[in-house]
Amino acid sequence: MTSEVISPSLIPTLPGHTYVDEDIFRAEQEEIFEKMWFCAVLSADLTKPGSYKTVQVGRESVLINRTRKGEVRAFFNICRHRGVKLCMEEAGVVGRAFQCPYHAWTYDFEGKLIAAPNLTKMPDIDRQEYGLVKIAVREYMGYVWVCLADEPPSFEADVIGAIEERLGDLRAIEGYDIAHLSLGRRIRYDVKANWKLIIENFMECYHCATIHPELTEVLPEFADGLAAQFFVGHGAEFGEDIKGFTVDGSEGLERITGIDDEQDRRYYAITIKPTVFVNLVPDHVIIHRMFPMAADHTIVECDWLYLPSVVDSGKDLTASVELFDRVNRQDFDACERCQPSMGSRIYAKGGVLVPSEHHIAVFHDWVTSRISAAGSPASH
Numbered sequence: 001m002t003s004e005v006i007s008p009s010l011i012p013t014l015p016g017h018t019y020v021d022e023d024i025f026r027a028e029q030e031e032i033f034e035k036m037w038f039c040a041v042l043s044a045d046l047t048k049p050g051s052y053k054t055v056q057v058g059r060e061s062v063l064i065n066r067t068r069k070g071e072v073r074a075f076f077n078i079c080r081h082r083g084v085k086l087c088m089e090e091a092g093v094v095g096r097a098f099q100c101p102y103h104a105w106t107y108d109f110e111g112k113l114i115a116a117p118n119l120t121k122m123p124d125i126d127r128q129e130y131g132l133v134k135i136a137v138r139e140y141m142g143y144v145w146v147c148l149a150d151e152p153p154s155f156e157a158d159v160i161g162a163i164e165e166r167l168g169d170l171r172a173i174e175g176y177d178i179a180h181l182s183l184g185r186r187i188r189y190d191v192k193a194n195w196k197l198i199i200e201n202f203m204e205c206y207h208c209a210t211i212h213p214e215l216t217e218v219l220p221e222f223a224d225g226l227a228a229q230f231f232v233g234h235g236a237e238f239g240e241d242i243k244g245f246t247v248d249g250s251e252g253l254e255r256i257t258g259i260d261d262e263q264d265r266r267y268y269a270i271t272i273k274p275t276v277f278v279n280l281v282p283d284h285v286i287i288h289r290m291f292p293m294a295a296d297h298t299i300v301e302c303d304w305l306y307l308p309s310v311v312d313s314g315k316d317l318t319a320s321v322e323l324f325d326r327v328n329r330q331d332f333d334a335c336e337r338c339q340p341s342m343g344s345r346i347y348a349k350g351g352v353l354v355p356s357e358h359h360i361a362v363f364h365d366w367v368t369s370r371i372s373a374a375g376s377p378a379s380h
Contacts, residue, residue, distance in 0.1 A: 020342045043142050
């Protein structure tokens with residue numbers, strides 16, 4: 001039996017089973033999502049003390065809230081008494097405290113146990129010790145990032161470092177002042193595909209000429225198959241007759257004041273592992289946050305952020321939002337078309353990457369190295 005010969009232009013992908021195997025997904029939950037910094041919520045969604053959101057991070061439900069001091073806290077969304085899920089809603093506002101719906105154990109916004117039936121008759125109970133279990137929190141770019149690890153990795157290395165590695169210089173993103181932009185639109189996508197397929201799709205543009213006619217009209221160089229992320233510091237340039245990053249190339253909205261002339265009329269894409277995409281254009285920023293729910297199911301929340309003056313004025317954002325909404329839907333449809341084949345015997349050894357996709361292999365190696373710590377077979 002002859003061994004398979006792969007052309008020098010082609011390098012292997014991950015095997016198909018790594019996109020469908022429940023044990024591998026469980027290892028990814030444990031070794032990636034639950035041990036790395038995870039972009040959870042937009043800080044501005046927590047509007048006042050008592051505001052909260054719940055998100056799924058790996059296998060855990062996480063409760064994120066704003067305290068009376070205006071600070072953000074995160075906890076495992078689990079009552080310390082009998083393990084009931086404390087908050088069932090995805091978002092809300094509580095007046096005074098979080099109260100378990102089962103036995104009424106009650107916690108303040110700092111997570112301290114402050115009340116429970118007959119608690120005064122149990123003076124030996126330490127109200128801090130039996131408070132909600134805290135999770136590490138950082139705020140960056142206007143978002144709340146959480147890390148479930150007992151000893152979180154360096155935020156500067158893993159998150160800020162990913163931006164610096166992609167752009168070559170952190171000053172390249174500082175001018176967008178993302179933390180002070182306002183939410184113009186949010187769309188939530190329910191994608192029946194493995195999270196890695198979505199990452200891989202975002203990282204390459206070999207598919208752009210095939211499925212993104214609107215995007216390649218605005219960014220003609222994408223039709224050649226090389227994504228912006230292929231080159232450090234590179235931003236894809238708008239077409240000569242394109243006026244703005246809009247679905248029809250029409251004039252965009254008010255330019256973000258801090259960007260320099262070299263960044264005008266350019267698009268920059270950044271992947272922050274494990275689950276964040278940042279897209280920079282002159283008049284807005286698009287942030288994708290992925291929430292892997294199962295081996296074949298990923299929720300993606302996409303935010304369009306603009307200057308506060310643009311949002312407050314009520315200007316029509318349709319042409320601006322529609323461009324990337326179409327790109328998202330085209331991409332996610334492609335990922336959903338791939339997913340059923342990942343378990344096929346024909347794809348057991350995986351597929352191949354052409355030269356313009358070779359950088360995806362670095363992502364594959366990273367995933368493999370992370371989950372090998374859990375003893376899962378995910379090698380090429």
